[in-house]
Amino acid sequence: MTTGEATTTERPLWGWPLALLLIVVAVAPLVIQWLGNVDDQRLVDLDVYRTGGQAILEGRPVYDFVTPAPQLLPFTYPPIAALLATPLAAMSWPAAQWAWTALVFVTLAVSVGYGFRALLGRAVPYREVLGRAVPGRRAARDRDAPGRAGGAGLPMAFALLMIACTYLMPIRDQVRFGQVDILLVALCLADCVARRPVWPRGMLIGLATAVKLTPGVFLIYLLITGFGPGARQEQRRTFFMAAFTAALLTLLPFLVIPADAAEFWFHALLDPERLGANAATTNQSMRGMLIRLYLPDWLTSLLWLALVAVVAWYGFRHARRALLDGHAVTGVALVGLMAVLLSPVAWIHHLAWVVVVLGALAGDGRDPVRVRVAAGVWLYYVVPIPWWGVTIKAAEIPVLSPVLGKIVQNGFGLGALALVWLLGVWLPRRREVFRTLP
Numbered sequence: 001m002t003t004g005e006a007t008t009t010e011r012p013l014w015g016w017p018l019a020l021l022l023i024v025v026a027v028a029p030l031v032i033q034w035l036g037n038v039d040d041q042r043l044v045d046l047d048v049y050r051t052g053g054q055a056i057l058e059g060r061p062v063y064d065f066v067t068p069a070p071q072l073l074p075f076t077y078p079p080i081a082a083l084l085a086t087p088l089a090a091m092s093w094p095a096a097q098w099a100w101t102a103l104v105f106v107t108l109a110v111s112v113g114y115g116f117r118a119l120l121g122r123a124v125p126y127r128e129v130l131g132r133a134v135p136g137r138r139a140a141r142d143r144d145a146p147g148r149a150g151g152a153g154l155p156m157a158f159a160l161l162m163i164a165c166t167y168l169m170p171i172r173d174q175v176r177f178g179q180v181d182i183l184l185v186a187l188c189l190a191d192c193v194a195r196r197p198v199w200p201r202g203m204l205i206g207l208a209t210a211v212k213l214t215p216g217v218f219l220i221y222l223l224i225t226g227f228g229p230g231a232r233q234e235q236r237r238t239f240f241m242a243a244f245t246a247a248l249l250t251l252l253p254f255l256v257i258p259a260d261a262a263e264f265w266f267h268a269l270l271d272p273e274r275l276g277a278n279a280a281t282t283n284q285s286m287r288g289m290l291i292r293l294y295l296p297d298w299l300t301s302l303l304w305l306a307l308v309a310v311v312a313w314y315g316f317r318h319a320r321r322a323l324l325d326g327h328a329v330t331g332v333a334l335v336g337l338m339a340v341l342l343s344p345v346a347w348i349h350h351l352a353w354v355v356v357v358l359g360a361l362a363g364d365g366r367d368p369v370r371v372r373v374a375a376g377v378w379l380y381y382v383v384p385i386p387w388w389g390v391t392i393k394a395a396e397i398p399v400l401s402p403v404l405g406k407i408v409q410n411g412f413g414l415g416a417l418a419l420v421w422l423l424g425v426w427l428p429r430r431r432e433v434f435r436t437l438p
Contacts, residue, residue, distance in 0.1 A: 019155035046178025052082035053089030079253035107186035115359030123153035173349035202238035206245025284413035285346035318424030385411035
């Protein structure tokens with residue numbers, strides 16, 4: 001049908017089923033590989049969550065147990081996470097594995113949908129997506145990028161993005177270990193960029209913060225965007241709701257499982273070694289990279305605190321600017337990187353935020369330079385670069401192995417630092433350059 005304002009094309013009914021089939025076929029080898037792994041190597045982090053829920057149901061101390069050998073992993077999350085894991089404990093182990101794996105892909109779909117909204121918007125008619133944009137400068141900018149009418153374009157574009165993001169190493173590790181990180185990404189991203197949420201905005205960030213603490217960086221983001229010069233009232237309301245939800249879910253366990261709550265906040269939380277060997281290659285936080293330099297402990301701590309201050313100032317400042325300029329996804333991507341870099345321990349799977357980074361870099365897909373940069377970042381986080389560093393170090397080549405091996409071993413963490421600059425400095429400049437092109 002053609003009108004004076006937009007052209008629309010009736011979409012065939014087979015578009016989404018075909019897209020779903022394509023996704024299932026493409027990700028099946030990954031799912032079969034890890035769900036078919038030997039018992040003691042299968043979804044080991046999900047086993048931690050489930051065993052925490054079992055401890056609650058059986059009245060055992062949550063923070064005293066470890067999972068069966070050879071993993072011997074303790075429960076490291078806040079007590080509300082153990083309460084929320086009780087439904088997993090009520091399931092059989094095979095059922096829990098399949099249910100959790102399905103949840104990983106559902107929340108990845110949410111993250112892809114919101115993170116690549118600008119790009120996906122070009123696969124559907126203008127009036128169906130961009131017509132709902134907020135009036136004003138942002139809507140005027142969006143009108144310069146009308147959607148493309150047509151058929152199965154949206155389902156196929158979504159399917160290809162889902163498949164590409166699934167094979168990022170941080171997302172592969174979500175499936176391999178049965179991790180929760182992509183769920184936290186989806187919660188925070190949806191809370192920040194959903195146009196008309198049916199939930200009180202801020203509630204999902206509060207939930208994510210209560211479950212795993214590191215999403216608490218979004219409280220800082222809401223604070224600096226909700227108060228001060230150029231502050232937004234809606235950000236202020238979101239901050240109060242997020243803080244209220246996080247506080248409520250933090251205090252609730254003191255009423256239900258008071259001994260476990262006290263054990264976590266006053267003992268387990270203060271022991272970073274409960275999370276695993278902090279010097280391991282998988283720890284790609286700034287602190288992890290510094291620890292692998294094997295400097296004196298006092299110097300490592302001093303350097304880390306200095307870097308935290310500098311990177312936090314730089315990252316949050318650019319995240320605030322991105323939001324004020326109307327680029328909410330870029331702001332979320334920057335804050336997500338802060339959750340990784342500033343944390344004392346950030347495993348490779350914590351870098352699930354790369355999904356949002358790719359969406360921010362690609363934008364609506366009209367700028368080929370941005371698309372190529374996004375493709376390069378995707379490839380960088382698909383290949384196991386940190387483990388290449390371990391191989392180089394093991395080769396014991398004089399000079400080359402110690403220096404190059406260490407740099408490559410820290411590749412994902414150093415890459416995250418580069419992404420902060422890319423999103424905060426390069427991307428705004430590139431937007432300006434693209435606007436001036438004929």
